[in-house]
Amino acid sequence: MTVVEENLVAQEPVLAAGPAAAEPALPPDRPRRIGGVSLSGLLSLTGAAASGLCATILLYGELAPFSGALGFTVTAYLLFLAIYAVLTGFEEDGQSVRDRVMTVVLWTAATLLFTALVLIVGFTAWRGREALLHLNFFTKDMQAAGPLDPLTNGGIAHAMLGTLIMTAIALAITVPLGLACAVYLNQVPGRFSRFVRTMVEAMTALPSIVAGLMVFAIWILGLGMQKSGLAAGFAISVMMLPIVIRASDVVLRLVPGTLTEAAEALGAPRWRTVLHVILPTARSGLATAVILGTARGIGETSPVLLTAGFTAALNTDPTSGPMVSLPLAVFNFVKSPQPTMIARGFGAAAVLMALVLVLFVIARVIGGRGPGHQTKRQARRTARASRQDVARFDELHAPGLSLFEAAPRTEASATADPTAPGEND
Secondary structure (H helix, E strand, C coil): CCHHHHHHHHHHHHHHHCCHHHHCCCCCCCCCCCCCHHHHHHHHHHHHHHEEEEEEHHHHHHHCCCCCCCHHHHHHHHHHHHHHHHHCCCEEEEEEEEHHHHHHHHHHHHHHHHHHHHHHHHHHHHHHHHHCCCCCCCCCCCCCCCCCCCCCCCCCHHHHHHHHHHHHHHHHHHHHHHHHHHHHHHCCCCCCHHHHHHHHHHHCCHHHHHHHHHHHHHHHCCCCCCCCHHHHHHHHHHHHHHHHHHHHHHHHHCCCCCHHHHHHHHCHHHHHHHHHHHHHHCCHHHEEEEEHHHHHHCCCCCHHHCCCCCCCCCCCCCCCCCCCHHHHHHHHCCCCCHHHHHHHHHHHHHHHHHHHHHHHHHHHHHHHHCCCCCCCHHHHHHHHHHHHHHHHHHHHCCCCCHHHCCCCHHHHHHHHCCCCCCCCC
């Protein structure tokens, strides 16, 4: 046996074992925990918070000439994040550390927003509690009440009715125009649609006073009309229209293209596809778009002041005479130095927030059902139609019923003798 053959024989066990026997065994994969709160994570959060607070107290009290509550809070929070990242890095890898830190940042932002919302709503309701406890505050106007009168006289009925009328006029203009424009931008791509989208995005940042001045110049000065709730509705619709168009366009883009392709493959025209497929699928998002536009328009003050004027009496006719809204009433109430008028202003602001909440709930009830979800009435109608189809199919496939008997007979075939021979027989 030669030397080469001896070497090959010596290497045969190693080659037979393969590369798996030569490499060391790897540890089993351990899934990373992405949800829930663990004991180590809770201890890391607590320790990082305590360490950041102590370090900030030492920095502001002994080491540096710093002062101020805002700076103290920001410094303590930044130190807390840094210490928490270090403590988490002892047990986790870099991706997990970034995930934990960003989770803390997002929870902090959500907590701050929720706290600000609670403070705003609570402060407004608390300052207006004296006016909200009186029934006349919701049923009377300010025609017979002055700044020195007690809260048992006067109310904001004229402002609530004016807000509802102006918002209804603006919605009647904005919703059909906004949805139609959004459908156009989504279904008809081209150079003109890009120009329209650019104009809509530019109108989103339009100051409200400019919209009021435009309606005031055209409707009141140009056409000679008087200040009224109708003019205010026009001005509010100018502010609401770009919000509704932009939000609806974004929602319609999220509709899967396969739904449109399936409808067109079945032979449906474009208008029927939009009406029966695209709009029902995006119903919830379109309702949210209308809510955003309504929230923008219902709180406007300057366009209403320029186009509707101000009145202390109840006016139910939006085409003639001045009309007031809740934001404008709040603006005029809080300008007075009298405590009763200030209480009326905060009470009107609380009613405005409650009105927005009611409109939000109504819109969510109308558009909250997802695609494919039916109301009870629609479900009963579908079940009834299904039963009729089953009965019709059973009748067609009944024994002893031929195809000629199931098919409708014309007048000529009814008069002719089916047993008579034809002309070609």
